[in-house]
Amino acid sequence: MSKFWSPLTASLVPYVPGEQPKDKTYIKLNTNENPYPPSPKVIDAIKAAANADLRLYPDPTCEGLIQAAAAYYGLPAQQVFAGNGSDEILAFAFAAFFDPAKKLLFPDITYSFYKVYAKLYGLQTELIPLDEQFNVQVDRFHSDNGGVIIPNPNAPTAQLLPLDEIRALLENNPNQAVVIDEAYIDFGGESAVQLISEYPNLLVVQTLSKSRSLAGLRVGFAFGSEELIEGLNRIKNSFNSYTLDRLALAGAVASFEDEAYFRETTAKVIATRERVTEQVISLGFKATESKANFVFISHPSIAAKGIFQQLRDRGVLVRYFDQPRINEYLRVSIGTDEEMDALIAALREIAGS
Ligand SMILES: *Cc1c(COP(=O)(O)O)cnc(C)c1O
Numbered sequence: 001m002s003k004f005w006s007p008l009t010a011s012l013v014p015y016v017p018g019e020q021p022k023d024k025t026y027i028k029l030n031t032n033e034n035p036y037p038p039s040p041k042v043i044d045a046i047k048a049a050a051n052a053d054l055r056l057y058p059d060p061t062c063e064g065l066i067q068a069a070a071a072y073y074g075l076p077a078q079q080v081f082a083g084n085g086s087d088e089i090l091a092f093a094f095a096a097f098f099d100p101a102k103k104l105l106f107p108d109i110t111y112s113f114y115k116v117y118a119k120l121y122g123l124q125t126e127l128i129p130l131d132e133q134f135n136v137q138v139d140r141f142h143s144d145n146g147g148v149i150i151p152n153p154n155a156p157t158a159q160l161l162p163l164d165e166i167r168a169l170l171e172n173n174p175n176q177a178v179v180i181d182e183a184y185i186d187f188g189g190e191s192a193v194q195l196i197s198e199y200p201n202l203l204v205v206q207t208l209s210k211s212r213s214l215a216g217l218r219v220g221f222a223f224g225s226e227e228l229i230e231g232l233n234r235i236k237n238s239f240n241s242y243t244l245d246r247l248a249l250a251g252a253v254a255s256f257e258d259e260a261y262f263r264e265t266t267a268k269v270i271a272t273r274e275r276v277t278e279q280v281i282s283l284g285f286k287a288t289e290s291k292a293n294f295v296f297i298s299h300p301s302i303a304a305k306g307i308f309q310q311l312r313d314r315g316v317l318v319r320y321f322d323q324p325r326i327n328e329y330l331r332v333s334i335g336t337d338e339e340m341d342a343l344i345a346a347l348r349e350i351a352g353s
Pocket residue numbers: 032084085086087088111151155181183206207208209215218219220
């Protein structure tokens with residue numbers, strides 16, 4: 001607390017990102033980063049952009065990047081927005097679309113940044129409980145609300161909602177924005193981008209951080225009707241017109257030009273996920289059905305917090321959430337096969353089998 005803080009600053013409860021420790025080299029399975037490097041074409045493009053033009057401001061409209069993303073999904077450029085990571089776009093969307101006079105709806109177990117943004121913007125919230133199996137109960141998102149936001153697949157549960165349920169959600173909420181946060185959609189889901197021509201209230205948010213190995217570049221997208229994209233641009237241009245720098249723009253465009261690499265690395269992550277899921281189950285854990293680049297696991301008799309600590313002592317970092325309903329679970333990002341072999345070996349010791 002400081003006397004220099006505004007009442008808003010004093011009221012905030014900021015997001016706590018997964019740790020990025022510097023004390024020793026860990027096997028890092030705690031922030032859902034991609035274990036594979038970005039495409040070499042991305043690195044080349046960034047190097048080529050590191051030139052004297054850095055004295056100039058970047059393109060505030062992100063035109064080249066927006067065209068690349070629009071072409072990728074077969075959309076007009078007016079239906080695409082680019083931002084400094086999807087977190088920034090989510091922050092803009094909260095300001096642009098959610099009505100403070102009504103409640104914003106999201107699942108009780110979900111991406112913890114939503115609560116933080118709601119507080120920042122003074123929005124009331126209503127948490128809609130997942131069912132016992134951690135499925136999103138779409139039919140409970142239908143009250144007179146100020147907006148809806150759901151990650152698909154959900155985090156940290158990793159479970160996917162099929163498109164027909166997203167469709168039901170949109171049908172039930174025609175008069176407010178429905179934001180689908182698709183940070184993990186490329187690991188086995190079907191994107192709701194294909195629904196935006198039918199639903200002017202649908203905003204789909206994606207990121208290059210997970211499936212394109214570019215968490216360090218900070219690039220995200222939103223796809224939606226022209227009116228929603230214009231709403232995001234109104235907020236962005238009331239905040240910071242240059243959210244994406246020249247290097248990020250160059251690297252992000254190049255990532256769309258290497259589809260083969262993208263497919264190969266996501267397929268590897270998926271194959272490793274399937275193998276690891278079977279292995280942890282054979283060690284006595286249960287796991288949700290993951291369509292993301294992480295698994296969500298729980299042991300029936302060993303406390304998750306203890307497993308977290310024992311893994312840490314063995315140099316393996318995973319994520320533990322000390323919150324109701326999920327405090328016996330661990331979220332484990334999918335690393336390389338070698339990293340996951342080390343995880344399995346450590347879990348085998350800890351589970352004593
Ligand atoms: C990782 C993640 C994001 C943030 O992605 P950035 O583009 O790196 O900001 C957003 N939503 C969910 C659900 C995520 O897991």
